[in-house]
Amino acid sequence: MSGLVVTRLSVHGGEQTIVDAATLSAPAGQITGLVGPNGAGKSTMMRAALGLGETVGGEVHFAGADLLAMGRRERAKICAFVEQTATTETRITVREVVGLGRLPHQPSWQAEPSEKDETIVEQALAAVELSAFADRVFNTLSGGEQQRVHLARALAQQPRLLVLDEPTSHLDMRAQRHMLELLRGRATAGLTVLMAIHDLNLAAGYCDRLVVMNYGRIVAEGAPEDVLTPALLRDVYGIEASVIAHPVTGKPLIAY
Numbered sequence: 011m012s013g014l015v016v017t018r019l020s021v022h023g024g025e026q027t028i029v030d031a032a033t034l035s036a037p038a039g040q041i042t043g044l045v046g047p048n049g050a051g052k053s054t055m056m057r058a059a060l061g062l063g064e065t066v067g068g069e070v071h072f073a074g075a076d077l078l079a080m081g082r083r084e085r086a087k088i089c090a091f092v093e094q095t096a097t098t099e100t101r102i103t104v105r106e107v108v109g110l111g112r113l114p115h116q117p118s119w120q121a122e123p124s125e126k127d128e129t130i131v132e133q134a135l136a137a138v139e140l141s142a143f144a145d146r147v148f149n150t151l152s153g154g155e156q157q158r159v160h161l162a163r164a165l166a167q168q169p170r171l172l173v174l175d176e177p178t179s180h181l182d183m184r185a186q187r188h189m190l191e192l193l194r195g196r197a198t199a200g201l202t203v204l205m206a207i208h209d210l211n212l213a214a215g216y217c218d219r220l221v222v223m224n225y226g227r228i229v230a231e232g233a234p235e236d237v238l239t240p241a242l243l244r245d246v247y248g249i250e251a252s253v254i255a256h257p258v259t260g261k262p263l264i265a266y
């Protein structure tokens with residue numbers, strides 16, 4: 011299958027099983043949302059799928075290639091990761107942060123970014139509407155602005171698989187919509203997107219598929235309208251909620 015296929019991936023943390031034989035797929039050209047309560051194991055699973063952290067078993071393939079068998083650089087040419095909190099202590103500019111996305115593509119002898127790298131960085135900054143911030147020191151940006159810079163860095167990496175951990179957590183409503191529509195456009199162009207997201211209404215609105223994780227296990231997978239049922243919300247989140255059709259889009263809308 012084209013896209014990401016994770017098969018029986020397990021991660022332990024001390025005595026605890028954090029990810030328990032997780033099997034899921036994220037098809038190419040689609041946005042797959044990874045949802046589940048705090049501590050369910052979403053971040054750990056995504057990191058492990060990208061070869062970050064120790065796995066104790068399982069396989070991860072992208073477009074048929076074994077991601078865990080690849081070297082870091084080779085993998086970084088294919089996969090980009092936007093982590094939940096990624097701060098830096100150094101006085102690095104926004105343009106330099108985004109430029110980090112070009113590193114996997116630059117030959118080791120290349121000391122400076124090429125003209126092509128510079129163009130790609132400018133395009134990525136424009137895509138997240140931060141061109142005017144290019145020379146600002148990254149640490150001086152707001153949380154939401156920093157989140158958009160990290161997306162720009164990932165876009166500059168020109169990945170085929172984009173994995174994001176809570177990319178909208180610091181964003182206002184307009185910025186959330188802008189980011190999710192940007193991801194939608196990239197997915198339509200063929201990108202594989204796997205995104206952990208807590209806001210189930212946003213997830214229902216923008217994801218083609220949802221994968222639900224609870225206590226380290228995948229407990230449901232499918233179209234938002236099939237997955238987001240009152241019974242699942244009760245079982246997984248412990249809440250009594252109504253699921254109605256969004257008056258404009260018809261997508262599931264959770265009221266609680």
Ligand SMILES: Nc1ncnc2c1ncn2[C@@H]1O[C@H](COP(=O)(O)OP(=O)(O)OP(=O)(O)O)[C@@H](O)[C@H]1O
Nearest residue numbers: 023024026028046047048049050051052053054055
């Ligand atoms: N190295 C570790 N050792 C022990 N426990 C760990 C370790 N790393 C993570 N955990 C625990 O594993 C569980 C899963 O953490 P993880 O960050 O993957 O959850 P999550 O679903 O992404 O949560 P959130 O929605 O809050 O971001 C948590 O209970 C966390 O405390």
